[in-house]
Amino acid sequence: MIPLSYYLVLSGILFVCGVLGFLIKRNIITIFMSIELMLNGVNLSFVAFAAHWHALSGQVFVFFVMVVAAAEAAVGLAIIIAVYRTRETLNVDQVNLLKL
């Protein structure tokens, strides 16, 4: 028997790491990975609560979150490739115009 709060604290740590990476990193790909890390932290708390309440809906929600994360990663990486083609950079500080 593992206390539920351990899982919640771990998921919070993962989420905070994601937010930190999102704020500190200047590489656009690393920023994307930070977003994935945040989504994973939320998933962990979903599964922990599902196990705690014996409700399977939490796992179904994790499934949906994963689907959305996959779609987001596909579109986001395509945007990164498009930005790199026009700007020749991956640094978000130098990408300051939406115009091509």
Next chain:
Amino acid sequence: MAGAVNLLVQSHPIDSALSLIAVMASLAAEYLLLGAEFVAAVQVIVYAGAIMVLFVITIMLLNAGKEERSKGSRVAIVLGVPGVLIGGGLVAWTLLQRSNMQATVPIGALPGDPSDIARLLFHNFLLPFEVTSVLILIAIMGAVVLASRPEAVARGARKDEGQG
């Protein structure tokens, strides 16, 4: 696992990607520990398989190097780190105040049978499931349009004009 998370403080994107794979794998093990076999399998297939391959291919395609520090990044560190620490502390404090520490999670006791999940997914959550399929389709089309070369699109448009 905290060590795997700390590996994210890397300056090279490929190192970050490898450490993210480690985090995904350990999370999958955590799900197995919680008795959620289906979610663990989906985690390995979707995250460690698909998404990370996408990331690594993009890193190699764009030939990403070490990131350099700039003025904006220093500002982000100075403002962001205390803000995040305050926010995280607030969340942790609320969690410790409100949650009773006696609440425990049994290991592997969840009736996480894939057939039960399928029944829930295709009966109670049928509409969201179909909506996610439409979302995936739109995402695929958007990715193809965004990643295709602009010259190819322009050439196609010119060809249309020539015909019309």
